[in-house]
């Protein structure tokens with residue numbers, strides 16, 4: 001089952017996008033609908049709300065006066081928290097039921113207004129943010145709902161801002177455009193990314209990569225992308241994991257690189273690495289069998305004991321985001337090397353540009369990603385001595 005979190009500010013177009021994804025074949029779980037159902041007449045949820053907020057939030061027939069409750073909770077954060085403490089556990093139960101009923105092949109779209117506010121992004125394989133500018137959202141809501149401008153503004157103030165949503169978004173969908181344009185983008189997303197992602201996830205296979213290594217300019221969104229991926233990996237690893245760090249070229253600000261995010265998950269032993277394989281695959285990072293040895297360039301101390309140079313290698317099931325996930329024992333030479341090289345390039349502008357020049361030269365001179373990787377190893381074998389020397393001079397120690 002592929003889990004997509006769908007979010008956006010009030011009136012951004014979540015329900016519209018969810019309906020389009022349902023047409024394409026998604027199973028949609030709508031948190032707003034569940035939140036309404038758990039406060040329906042006769043429910044324990046409504047009784048709890050009446051006890052907490054008093055009769056002023058009930059209509060003449062005993063049902064919930066949603067507008068009255070809305071005025072209270074969107075004017076006062078502590079009252080909103082009190083309401084959420086009643087509704088969210090009940091909504092979570094409903095959601096679990098829907099997820100249980102969706103089959104293993106389902107692409108589930110969980111439409112939740114508060115994914116960013118409640119920091120829920122790591123629960124999903126991808127977070128899709130629907131965006132529309134505040135002016136457009138207000139205009140659309142005034143036209144379609146019985147809400148005043150002040151009601152809408154109060155809710156916008158109670159929600160995350162665009163910057164926070166951008167940092168949480170794996171996919172950013174601009175809905176300031178005519179609906180058919182957005183629907184066309186969703187079809188491309190569905191066929192080009194979500195369907196193959198789900199198929200890879202179920203089969204436990206990685207997504208294809210381009211045959212040639214293409215170096216692209218540094219992308220300022222790489223650290224935020226890495227942080228989202230690391231949160232998913234940490235959640236999947238649970239107590240077996242000792243933290244995931246962003247390593248490799250995309251972790252070095254300013255460095256041009258292949259658009260592949262390298263991450264390193266620390267574990268206490270290779271036995272723990274093997275134990276976490278199933279959970280990592282379910283989170284979208286299947287193990288790639290056959291890659292167990294660390295690259296020779298990582299020989300920083302002594303290669304005498306080959307066991308300490310072993311790692312587990314995982315890669316992305318998502319065709320939209322290439323990831324290399326190196327699972328290494330904390331404190332092992334390979335684990336240290338990945339962090340040392342990253343910190344060396346971050347600290348030393350001359351070495352950083354030498355490395356970038358070498359990568360660009362090799363990418364142009366080689367015909368395949370494999371040939372490129374081999375050629376780069378030869379350069380590393382020499383450069384690593386300089387990294388070690390820098391580490392000694394600067395008193396480098398691995399973070400944490």
Ligand SMILES: CC(C)(COP(=O)(O)OP(=O)(O)OC[C@H]1O[C@@H](n2cnc3c(N)ncnc32)[C@H](O)[C@@H]1O)[C@@H](O)C(=O)NCCC(=O)NCCS
Pocket residue numbers: 009010011031032035039066067069070073080083084087088091112113114155158159
């Ligand atoms: C306060 C209530 C009764 C107002 O009902 P109303 O019919 O006017 O709004 P509705 O439920 O359709 O929500 C519309 C939109 O308001 C915004 N909103 C709702 N709850 C919240 C909240 N707790 N925090 C921020 N925004 C919210 C969302 O953008 C949502 O899509 C209702 O929103 C509610 O019960 N909220 C608490 C439950 C909740 O947190 N729901 C969010 C999904 S779990």
Ligand SMILES: Nc1ncnc2c1ncn2[C@@H]1O[C@H](COP(=O)(O)OP(=O)(O)OP(=O)(O)O)[C@@H](O)[C@H]1O
Pocket residue numbers: 008009010011012013014015016017032113140141144175176177178179182
């Ligand atoms: N691209 C679009 N062009 C024009 N109108 C749109 C577009 N997308 C959505 N709308 C309209 O804007 C309004 C808000 O959209 P929608 O209900 O999907 O938002 P929402 O994010 O689900 O809102 P809420 O936060 O209240 O749940 C609706 O009336 C919808 O029909």
